[in-house]
Amino acid sequence: MLTRRKALISGAAALAGSAALLRHGEAQAARPGRVAGGNHAFTPVTMPNGATLPWTMVDGAKEFHLVAEPVKREFAPGMIVNCWGYNGMTPGPTIEAVEGDRVRLIVTNRLPERTSVHWHGMLLPNGMDGVSGLTQPHMEPGETYVYEFTLRQHGTLMYHPHSDEMTQMAMGMMGFFIIHPKEGENPRIDRDFAIMLHEWFVPPGAFTPNPNVMLDFNLFTFNSRVWPGTAPLVAKTGDRVRVRLGNLSMDNHPIHLHGYRFEMTGTDGGKIPAAARWPATTVDVPPGTTRDVELVADAPGDWIFHCHKSHHTMNAMSHDVPNMIGVKQAGVESKVRAVLPGYMAMGENGMGNMMNMGQPKNTLPMMSGQGPFGPIEMGGMFTMLKVRDGLASYDDPGWYKHPDGTQARKIPTPPLPKP
């Protein structure tokens, strides 16, 4: 029999398990295509490497179940991290509803410490705000609390604990709460993605993040995955694409897309009026906010989408390495090896070829990922928008085939002045 937790893990599993989990009414789960939310059509949100939370209609409210608990998360093949999250995952499953809906959120605490859930950005009765000690008692291990309110807004909102926040958020406890506008979308959205940005310090060789770190993080994630473990965002040529970005980490993340201009169309406060938008290629997402950007996918290709802080596209980053760029190290290696067997002189010509050095167990290379033309030399907050003509499905279409005459090519080096 499916356990309840497994039933909540993925869209497919949720559908299969919903009969066991749900007692009354209809089940709603993430699936491709257009679905009805109340009387209003909307395109369901796609959580790359994540899932959407199913609900049942009970006594006039959409009822959602969240379980706060320790979870194991694979950041990329080769690295498993001991995190905390909801329903077996970090970020927790996306809650999706429509403006005007009544929602009931039933939360059980299976953590080793007390918690609460705060509904970030929500217009709600003060007693539903989830601030432990102020608006409710702490939710002790084993206890269940229910939150219930009517959605009076739309936009990209979030949920996270308001109880030992420093530990619980550093361990991965956060999720999206997405509210679609009741009047629908105009223009309509064809692909609607949600990506939670986060940062972690997992000492090399360790399995558990250290929540005491304030600035010097070494892993930077999209939906708690790092490149090359991040799923691509796939769209058909002509699709209108929205990407919703949420940030509950300690830093801002300037997220940049290649090959396109986009507009920021919403925040955790809702839609931005059309007259207030401007074109850009990078959107900065400060801590404690969400940003929605939209574009029309009119340029086929594999376009990278990444944080523009270059240390945030590295894995297992260590910041106390001496800078050896331009330092002549000829002869150094053999001399040092006499006293330190196995010493490698490195970094003289940059660090791009250092991706395959040996590392401690459960530690990813700093940069990795193989592309069609060689190593991509990235990590962390990095994925791709893959746009193709006439796609039959939104599965990963593989690498882009560049039409003749549209790709950089090698030519003989022309004579240059002497350096």
Ligand SMILES: [Cu+2]
């Ligand atoms: Cu960043």
